[in-house]
Amino acid sequence: MVDAPVSATAVPPTNTSTVLGACPHDCPDTCALVTTVRDGVAVKLQGNPAHPHTAGVLCTKVSRYIERNDHAERLVQPMRRSGPKGSGQFEPVSWDVALDDIAAHLRALQTDPETIVPYSYAGTMGLVQGESMDRRFFHKLGATLLDRTICSMAGGEAMVHTLGAKVGMRIEFFAEAKLILIWGSNSIASNLHFWRHAQAARRAGARLVCIDPRKTETADKCDEHIALLPGTDAALALALMHELIVHDWLDHGFIADHTLGWEQLRERALQWPPSRAAAVCGVPEAQIVALAQAYGTTRPAAIRLNYGMQRVRGGGNAARAIACLPALVGAWRDRAGGLLLSSSGHFPADRAALQCPDLLAGRQPRTINMSTIGDALLDEARPVKAIVVYNSNPVAVAPESGKVVAGFAREDLFTVVLEQFRTDTADYADYLLPATTQLEHWDIHCSYGHTDVLLNRPAVAPRGEARSNAWVFRELARRMGFDEPCFSDDDEALCRSAFAPGAIDHAQLLEQGFTSLKLPEAPFAEGRFPTPSGRCEFFSARLQAQGMDGLPDHLPNYEPAGSSTEFPLAMISPPARNFLNSTFVNVTSLRAIEGEPLLEIHEADAAARGIEDGAVVRVFNKRGEHRCRAEVSRRARPGVVHGMGIWWRKLGLDGTNVNQLTSQRLTDIGRGPTFYDCLVEVERVAPSSSAAGSGPE
Ligand SMILES: Nc1nc2c(c(=O)[nH]1)N[C@H]1C(S)=C(S)[C@@H](COP(=O)(O)OP(=O)(O)OC[C@H]3O[C@@H](n4cnc5c(=O)[nH]c(N)nc54)[C@H](O)[C@@H]3O)O[C@H]1N2
Numbered sequence: 245m246v247d248a249p250v251s252a253t254a255v256p257p258t259n260t261s262t263v264l265g266a267c268p269h270d271c272p273d274t275c276a277l278v279t280t281v282r283d284g285v286a287v288k289l290q291g292n293p294a295h296p297h298t299a300g301v302l303c304t305k306v307s308r309y310i311e312r313n314d315h316a317e318r319l320v321q322p323m324r325r326s327g328p329k330g331s332g333q334f335e336p337v338s339w340d341v342a343l344d345d346i347a348a349h350l351r352a353l354q355t356d357p358e359t360i361v362p363y364s365y366a367g368t369m370g371l372v373q374g375e376s377m378d379r380r381f382f383h384k385l386g387a388t389l390l391d392r393t394i395c396s397m398a399g400g401e402a403m404v405h406t407l408g409a410k411v412g413m414r415i416e417f418f419a420e421a422k423l424i425l426i427w428g429s430n431s432i433a434s435n436l437h438f439w440r441h442a443q444a445a446r447r448a449g450a451r452l453v454c455i456d457p458r459k460t461e462t463a464d465k466c467d468e469h470i471a472l473l474p475g476t477d478a479a480l481a482l483a484l485m486h487e488l489i490v491h492d493w494l495d496h497g498f499i500a501d502h503t504l505g506w507e508q509l510r511e512r513a514l515q516w517p518p519s520r521a522a523a524v525c526g527v528p529e530a531q532i533v534a535l536a537q538a539y540g541t542t543r544p545a546a547i548r549l550n551y552g553m554q555r556v557r558g559g560g561n562a563a564r565a566i567a568c569l570p571a572l573v574g575a576w577r578d579r580a581g582g583l584l585l586s587s588s589g590h591f592p593a594d595r596a597a598l599q600c601p602d603l604l605a606g607r608q609p610r611t612i613n614m615s616t617i618g619d620a621l622l623d624e625a626r627p628v629k630a631i632v633v634y635n636s637n638p639v640a641v642a643p644e645s646g647k648v649v650a651g652f653a654r655e656d657l658f659t660v661v662l663e664q665f666r667t668d669t670a671d672y673a674d675y676l677l678p679a680t681t682q683l684e685h686w687d688i689h690c691s692y693g694h695t696d697v698l699l700n701r702p703a704v705a706p707r708g709e710a711r712s713n714a715w716v717f718r719e720l721a722r723r724m725g726f727d728e729p730c731f732s733d734d735d736e737a738l739c740r741s742a743f744a745p746g747a748i749d750h751a752q753l754l755e756q757g758f759t760s761l762k763l764p765e766a767p768f769a770e771g772r773f774p775t776p777s778g779r780c781e782f783f784s785a786r787l788q789a790q791g792m793d794g795l796p797d798h799l800p801n802y803e804p805a806g807s808s809t810e811f812p813l814a815m816i817s818p819p820a821r822n823f824l825n826s827t828f829v830n831v832t833s834l835r836a837i838e839g840e841p842l843l844e845i846h847e848a849d850a851a852a853r854g855i856e857d858g859a860v861v862r863v864f865n866k867r868g869e870h871r872c873r874a875e876v877s878r879r880a881r882p883g884v885v886h887g888m889g890i891w892w893r894k895l896g897l898d899g900t901n902v903n904q905l906t907s908q909r910l911t912d913i914g915r916g917p918t919f920y921d922c923l924v925e926v927e928r929v930a931p932s933s934s935a936a937g938s939g940p941e
């Protein structure tokens with residue numbers, strides 16, 4: 245946006261204001277926003293300098309949010325499919341026509357409402373546009389329930405079974421730590437505002453260790469990088485415990501008073517000398533020994549765990565093993581010690597008020613796991629007849645795309661997509677409904693990286709005929725004849741109902757756009773973990789009752805690196821720095837930075853296959869194949885390749901992305917996806933055949 249030239253003679257009256265908001269994206273930082281609006285147009289978007297976590301700074305992506313908001317390809321009117329399924333051909337229709345016809349389709353399925361499936365994730369993290377009126381609507385309908393597992397379930401459940409909830413250190417106190425393990429996280433890309441604290445700690449003398457198969461930009465800036473093989477984190481954690489035990493770097497008082505299952509864990513850990521873990525992890529034994537010594541002898545020691553390490557078969561066990569470490573050394577005694585995976589369990593949001601599960605009225609619909617949506621859509625025994633997708637782009641982000649695409653391509657599936665853009669999933673819609681953006685609707689936000697609640701006010705009017713998700717479900721409810729009073733709550737009222745009176749400081753939230761939860765500085769300094777025993781549960785009776793191992797262990801990947809001669813390379817597919825999952829892929833200036841879909845590969849693996857830097861390669865396994873450009877990169881270790889970012893399929897060289905290769909197998913704990921547990925082979929594509937692939941756009 246540029247200012248219109250103003251002539252000296254006729255100065256138009258301008259009306260400028262600033263509006264407080266919240267970043268909606270699936271990012272731990274949940275930044276506070278300030279939008280400058282002139283004459284009804286958003287002209288500037290900044291981080292709120294008054295919000296301590298944001299500190300006036302936004303990431304590159306969201307500083308381009310106005311470019312995304314005003315994008316020429318924003319969906320601005322409801323559309324109905326006018327060509328074959330998946331063709332992306334649509335004709336505009338009015339809201340009335342669209343909503344009446346959608347309601348008629350859903351009414352026809354109401355005798356067997358489990359044939360209707362909602363599919364949503366965290367396109368917006370807002371409680372109103374993400375999990376309020378939509379849930380009420382599907383609860384009343386009695387639709388299939390969705391198990392929202394695609395991101396964080398293995399690690400999240402691991403925290404619940406070890407610490408008692410998704411809780412941990414306060415992010416700001418990492419700045420005072422003397423040792424920080426950045427474990428399974430490329431913080432500079434995905435948790436920028438934590439990285440500030442890590443740098444402050446380093447300036448004050450802290451040592452930073454990055455534990456990640458990829459030599460990320462974060463690893464580059466740490467004091468040490470441990471490039472373990474994907475899915476071997478539990479082995480590393482158990483070997484660290486082994487060293488803590490044999491050198492007696494333990495806090496016996498904390499263990500005795502505040503933990504459960506110490507004797508059993510001790511026995512398990514003693515089976516993991518560093519030499520054994522070194523062989524499993526593919527890293528030097530000396531590196532493990534040195535890390536254990538540092539962890540055992542440095543106070544305060546903090547672990548920033550992130551979800552990158554739990555997208556493998558044993559992800560839940562690995563997160564549990566790592567979550568045991570702080571209790572062993574008593575790190576929780578310091579406010580700058582302990583661990584943080586997610587802070588979301590600290591928030592007292594009133595989800596029952598938002599979602600009204602009582603509307604189920606005793607019915608117990610089946611549950612479908614969103615991470616196996618491909619199989620679910622192809623299941624003939626229990627067919628899905630209608631799917632309503634919002635806040636998600638499953639055709640691009642769900643594993644084993646071949647099956648996901650085949651499912652969405654079913655002619656007999658009725659598909660409604662609420663979207664801001666024509667994503668890969670939108671192309672398969674029967675009705676495509678234009679959604680508002682964060683600049684255009686109300687919302688209220690928790691965070692999974694800090695402990696403040698944020699309010700988002702609309703800054704500008706919706707583009708065209710775009711409407712908020714909550715509006716759409718309210719209107720559908722009315723057409724279905726759902727007359728409970730909860731279906732008339734407007735978006736602002738939904739914001740107010742998100743926290744019970746007294747749970748947060750509403751007045752402060754309204755005035756400054758954010759309010760901090762009142763929490764202790766060191767949550768477990770005196771134990772009192774929110775587990776059934778009140779202790780840090782090394783041994784979990786609840787897991788044992790579910791038929792699982794009560795103690796954390798190393799579970800090898802389904803597809804361990806080096807276990808197959810046919811598919812000798814382990815592929816991980818971490819997020820791109822300038823996209824947010826598959827969001828922003830269509831923002832030209834950000835796509836220009838990312839370039840095109842790339843596979844990072846070590847020079848030895850490239851040379852063995854005659855692959856030069858920049859060559860087009862075919863990446864394949866039994867599930868599918870994906871063509872992209874190879875980047876011979878120092879970021880890759882031998883035996884591991886990185887398919888970077890979740891690109892829109894239609895922008896890829898051959899109309900696919902990395903999820904063509906990933907599998908629908910699930911994690912040990914939490915039924916999560918195993919995106920990073922994936923073996924492939926890579927071969928060079930002859931220049932002539934690469935030209936045959938369909939071009940982008
Ligand atoms: N810029 C940007 N920010 C994002 C996102 C994005 O797409 N782009 N995504 C957001 C989302 S949805 C989430 S869930 C959060 C957190 O998202 P995460 O997925 O945790 O994101 P990263 O911090 O990039 O961490 C992934 C890191 O884990 C590494 N990794 C892969 N396999 C293993 C393994 O087996 N062990 C270990 N130790 N490391 C492994 C990868 O190489 C990568 O560097 O970030 C959010 N922030």
Ligand SMILES: Nc1nc2c(c(=O)[nH]1)N[C@H]1C(S)=C(S)[C@@H](COP(=O)(O)OP(=O)(O)OC[C@H]3O[C@@H](n4cnc5c(=O)[nH]c(N)nc54)[C@H](O)[C@@H]3O)O[C@H]1N2
Binds near residue numbers: 636641902
């Ligand atoms: N290979 C591989 N696959 C992965 C991952 C990986 O690391 N590797 N990461 C996984 C992870 S951690 C996650 S969280 C998932 C993320 O998967 P998704 O949750 O599907 O995230 P996005 O791809 O960002 O898609 C969100 C969509 O919501 C839309 N949206 C945003 N706000 C609104 C709104 O207010 N209303 C409506 N109707 N729509 C809105 C956006 O335009 C966008 O298209 O992907 C997973 N897939």
Ligand code: SF4
Binds near residue numbers: 437824
């Ligand atoms: S994506 Fe994350 S870092 Fe970027 S503005 Fe949003 S919350 Fe902040």
Ligand SMILES: [Mo]
Binds near residue numbers: 270394395396551
């Ligand atoms: Mo995620």
